[in-house]
Amino acid sequence: MFLRYSPSMHPPVPPSAAAPCAPRIHLDAVSARAVFVAPERAERPIEESTTAPTGGLVEACPFCAGNERLTPPDVVRAVDDSGGWRARIIPNRYPFVRDLPQASAAAPATPGDDRAAHGVHEVVIESPRHERSILAIDSRSWELVWRLCRDRLAMLSSRRDLAWATIFKNSGPRAGASLEHVHSQLVAIDFVPATVRAEIAHAEAVPDAFDSLIREAEAEGRVVETLGSLVALCPPAPRQPFETWIVPRHASGSFARAGDDDVAAVASLTRSAIGRLGRLVPGADYNWWLHQAPFDHAAGDSPTTGGYRWHLEIMPRLAQLAGFELGTGCHITTLSPMESARRLAEA
Ligand SMILES: [Zn+2]
Ligand SMILES: [Zn+2]
Known part of the structure; x- marks a missing residue:
């Protein structure tokens, strides 16, 4: 299978900074611990453990191939020879940071501060099929997922309004996953976390x-x-x-x-x-x-x-x-x- 990258035809439009529930970041006044306050995330669908069969397509799953209309357009995707996608990265519909126009890298924050939470929060959909485990993804496609993440991180690393980025995975309900279709998340923020x-x-x-x-x-x-x-x-x-x-x-x-x-x-x-x-x-x-x-x-x-x-x-x-x-x-x-x-x- 030959795989190549295809940038999205429809780059996402950053949501308005004036959105009523735009996420904010608070720094605790005593410990300086950072907390993102993102009320909109309360609206995100939490999937109970389902009996949906894996390996196929699930009608109601926003991450399955054929349901792309249920998610924002992808930022970048990997496609195979047939033109079908193998992995895609989309803006998170329930972000805890927003890509704010005209934002600049954050000034050093002081405990007790609270400001708009600026950054990029995306979802990496790791398979077009409804799988729960990365082990169900063939090794060539799985390598491509990692290349796509590496390349997306490289794209973001040139942005001077951002300071640091990560990818992370929550697999299973005890790990905080809200949807079972195999995916991970990519977050870029305007400061370097304390850890x-x-x-x-x-x-x-x-x-x-x-x-x-x-x-x-x-x-x-x-x-x-x-x-x-x-x-x-x-x-x-x-x-x-x-x-x-x-x-x-x-x-x-x-x-x-x-x-x-x-x-x-x-x-x-x-x-x-x-x-x-x-x-x-x-x-x-x-x-x-x-x-x-x-x-x-x-x-x-x-x-x-x-x-x-x-x-x-x-x-x-x-x-x-x-x-x-x-x-x-x-x-x-x-x-x-x-x-x-x-x-x-x-x-
Ligand atoms: Zn699915
Ligand atoms: Zn470490």
Whole structure:
């Protein structure tokens, strides 16, 4: 199957900034924690677990081929020789950030601030057929999904009104998915989240932090799989059993600039990781998210952000987050990362 990209014939029109329920971002006055307040998201349809058959087309599903009229036009899509699409990226109908005309990169915010939430929030529809699992997508099409995400991130990274972007997946109700048709989300915002700022600060203070992460995982038996220059490993301080990170061995801060080999490897390793998880815990829900460097123009004095590397964190949702986790940011888990890695590698 030969695949090529086709930009949408109908680029989306940014919604009006004056929309009555335009999302806002609040910074907590005490902790400086960022919270997006997006009342419109209360209107989004939440699908109960359905008995819809997979592998075909579902009449009421907005993400199935043939129902494109139910979603905004795509921003970019991948098509095959027959002209049918294999994956497409559309504006999220219920965004928690809005692409505001004339917005500029945010000034440093101070605790207690609240302002319009500017950014791009999109949905990556990963299959034209009604599938619940990425494992139902053939490997060539799955690689194409990752290329489409990489290319869309690259497009957004040149926008000076945006600072950072991620892709993330919520798979299953325990992971926060509201629709079962296989998809993920892409978000670009005008600031760098605190978690990523902290990771970058650590990588600047300890320049071989990522090499050490990999070296120690190898020494302690926490490597699950390697492919090309990527390593899938269980991190030293996992928040859930079987938590797995995919990390490049070489310096590469931005996934938006990842080469085709790394994109192919991350596609393969994600399929493999989810397959392993499913064999150990059938039907397990999970999240994953991409951490990467800020866009070059937003990286401040160190455009290469030291030794920081993009990585994908895959977190199974096997145990609920409870009071201690929510109250302290510390986590409790029941399986050591060494045992997680051993079982995953054998699965
Ligand atoms: Zn569907
Ligand atoms: Zn991270």
